[in-house]
Amino acid sequence: MQLSVIAIERYLSDEKLRLSSRVFNDTNEGLMITDVTGNIIDINPAFTRTTGYSRSEVLGQNPSILASDKQSPAFYIEMWKNLMEQGYWHGEVWNKKKNGELFAARLSISSLTNDDGENLHYVGLFSDITQIKQQQQKLELMAHYDMLTKLPNRSLLADRFRSGIAHSQRTDTMLGVCFLDLDNFKPVNDSYGHDVGDQLLIAVAQRLKSNIRAEDTASRQGGDEFVLLLGDIESLEHCDEILQRINYFLAQPYIIAGHTFNISVSIGVTLYPDDDADLDTLLRHADYSMYQAKLTGKNRFHLFNPERDQQTIQKHQQLDEIQQALSNNEFALYYQPKINMKTGQVFGAEALIRWFHPEKGLIPPLDFLPILAGSKLENQIGDWVINQALKQIVAWQKLGIFMEVSVNIASYHLLSAEFLTLLESALASHSDLDAKYLQLEILESSALGDLNTIRNILNTCRDVLGVNIALDDFGTGYSSLTHLKNLPANTIKIDQNFVKNMLDDPDDYAIIKGVLALADSFNREVIAEGVETTEHGLMLLSMGCYAAQGYGIARPMPAADIPNWLHNYIPNQQWLDSGNIVGSTKIR
Numbered sequence: 001m002q003l004s005v006i007a008i009e010r011y012l013s014d015e016k017l018r019l020s021s022r023v024f025n026d027t028n029e030g031l032m033i034t035d036v037t038g039n040i041i042d043i044n045p046a047f048t049r050t051t052g053y054s055r056s057e058v059l060g061q062n063p064s065i066l067a068s069d070k071q072s073p074a075f076y077i078e079m080w081k082n083l084m085e086q087g088y089w090h091g092e093v094w095n096k097k098k099n100g101e102l103f104a105a106r107l108s109i110s111s112l113t114n115d116d117g118e119n120l121h122y123v124g125l126f127s128d129i130t131q132i133k134q135q136q137q138k139l140e141l142m143a144h145y146d147m148l149t150k151l152p153n154r155s156l157l158a159d160r161f162r163s164g165i166a167h168s169q170r171t172d173t174m175l176g177v178c179f180l181d182l183d184n185f186k187p188v189n190d191s192y193g194h195d196v197g198d199q200l201l202i203a204v205a206q207r208l209k210s211n212i213r214a215e216d217t218a219s220r221q222g223g224d225e226f227v228l229l230l231g232d233i234e235s236l237e238h239c240d241e242i243l244q245r246i247n248y249f250l251a252q253p254y255i256i257a258g259h260t261f262n263i264s265v266s267i268g269v270t271l272y273p274d275d276d277a278d279l280d281t282l283l284r285h286a287d288y289s290m291y292q293a294k295l296t297g298k299n300r301f302h303l304f305n306p307e308r309d310q311q312t313i314q315k316h317q318q319l320d321e322i323q324q325a326l327s328n329n330e331f332a333l334y335y336q337p338k339i340n341m342k343t344g345q346v347f348g349a350e351a352l353i354r355w356f357h358p359e360k361g362l363i364p365p366l367d368f369l370p371i372l373a374g375s376k377l378e379n380q381i382g383d384w385v386i387n388q389a390l391k392q393i394v395a396w397q398k399l400g401i402f403m404e405v406s407v408n409i410a411s412y413h414l415l416s417a418e419f420l421t422l423l424e425s426a427l428a429s430h431s432d433l434d435a436k437y438l439q440l441e442i443l444e445s446s447a448l449g450d451l452n453t454i455r456n457i458l459n460t461c462r463d464v465l466g467v468n469i470a471l472d473d474f475g476t477g478y479s480s481l482t483h484l485k486n487l488p489a490n491t492i493k494i495d496q497n498f499v500k501n502m503l504d505d506p507d508d509y510a511i512i513k514g515v516l517a518l519a520d521s522f523n524r525e526v527i528a529e530g531v532e533t534t535e536h537g538l539m540l541l542s543m544g545c546y547a548a549q550g551y552g553i554a555r556p557m558p559a560a561d562i563p564n565w566l567h568n569y570i571p572n573q574q575w576l577d578s579g580n581i582v583g584s585t586k587i588r
Helices: 002-026 045-051 073-086 130-144 154-171 186-192 194-210 236-250 279-295 311-327 376-398 419-428 444-448 451-464 481-486 496-501 506-521 534-543 559-568 573-582
Strands: 030-035 040-043 088-096 102-113 119-128 174-183 217-222 225-233 254-256 259-261 264-272 301-303 331-340 346-357 361-363 404-409 438-443 468-474 491-494 525-529 547-549
Touching: 030 045, 073 088, 073 102, 102 130, 130 154, 130 506, 154 174, 154 217, 154 225, 154 264, 154 279, 174 236, 174 279, 186 194, 194 217, 194 225, 194 236, 194 254, 225 236, 236 264, 236 301, 264 279, 279 301, 311 346, 311 376, 331 376, 331 404, 331 559, 346 376, 376 404, 376 419, 376 438, 376 559, 404 468, 419 451, 438 451, 451 468, 491 496, 491 506, 496 506, 496 525, 496 534, 506 525, 506 534, 534 573
Parallel strands: 264 301, 346 404, 404 438, 438 468, 468 491, 491 525, 525 547
Antiparallel strands: 030 040, 030 119, 088 102, 102 119, 174 225, 174 264, 217 225, 254 259, 331 346, 331 547, 346 361
């Protein structure tokens, strides 16, 4: 009996050693063990696969043989300080392989001690995250620069604007905010095609950069529209000289693909601090002035003058009309279904506002929503949308229809002092409703404001009130990895413009692929909007994106039509077949 117990104990001990050996040798993470002086005494095969160093080459060596120039000496001092004080360190480092190639590693170091607490060995465990880092860098570039002209986009423009304002205040000089629109550019596209038009835009961007200082900023807003930030302007005469030079050089002939093009540019400009406002407001003022330049003959610039600005008067008239429409119940919500293309399940719908004017008929949202931007009326209509959506969710659930409804929340509305209070009150008025059936869609541009304030508001919405959060129009260049990392969004929506063009535009396809990889890294759900055809859906399915909405599924419809649509809805068989072939362990 005694021998049997000993044999069993020996067997269990041997089995434990075999298990430890398999873990050491078969794990995909690189592993190295050092003695107390830091010299390597053992590595596993994954270490060799990643670094290129064999076991015999590193035994007795210091891990510093992997060091690159990416980290400063202070970085390693702090690492060892934490290791000595806490017994472990975890972080990301850039190391160097045997062949000199750099790789990014997620590294964990732990100290092994004896029963008396004395250090015996150090164990380092690392995984190669170079691909993830490269993908992040590529997406960071997409997020901050226009991919055609390589000029800063609006996101980077916002950063440069803040710096320009600070510089203007320090130096007591003016900052010029200029809005540029090419004259007669459309005929070039129509007659010679978009490839020639794109080359012309690139040439214009290069001339813009060569005619401003390195400290100034030229940004492309989209199409044939550009923005300039011109610093250190000392007087109106100084501003005139700069803009006259730009007008002159941009009006010189362009030779593209053997053709000569003569185009010019109309420029609207407003000057800070004479026009003391935020970037969006200054751009609107400059845009208005650019339009005035076009009206007076093109190929010239026009300075914004508030005294003669009739836009404000017109806007007030429009806001009054919209306020009256709200009072007269002229607005309604239409709903566009969202589906899982792989399973055919309808899991939600987006609420979209419509204005039925008694005389003008249906007024498209883009004709009145921009007018509301930054007004109290925008908040009132936003609150109306939330309340109407909640009422509709309750009404559908009484019919046995349980699905999430998303509503769009404007930045100004989100940041208003009463937003959380009114949202909580709206939810409380439907006490039997689970708040998870409401999703708030936040435009990426909202993240250009106070990030901490926005994060706190959204955290309260999600963690306290229980609603879901989506980051809308992702990939349009108004966001960054920082926003995605810090904002508590459950879902990101791929902008419909990328989806619509993905079949023909490799850049749009690459952006969507990058967004999906990033979403996977940050464990976010993804939905693609603008799915108009079966082919769009098949492409998205092959990329691992299953949630979708768009005209290829259903157009927005009145709430009363949803039950009948659900009853008659037949999933796209090609999508179902493709989804079964592709397969996945995670459904977005």
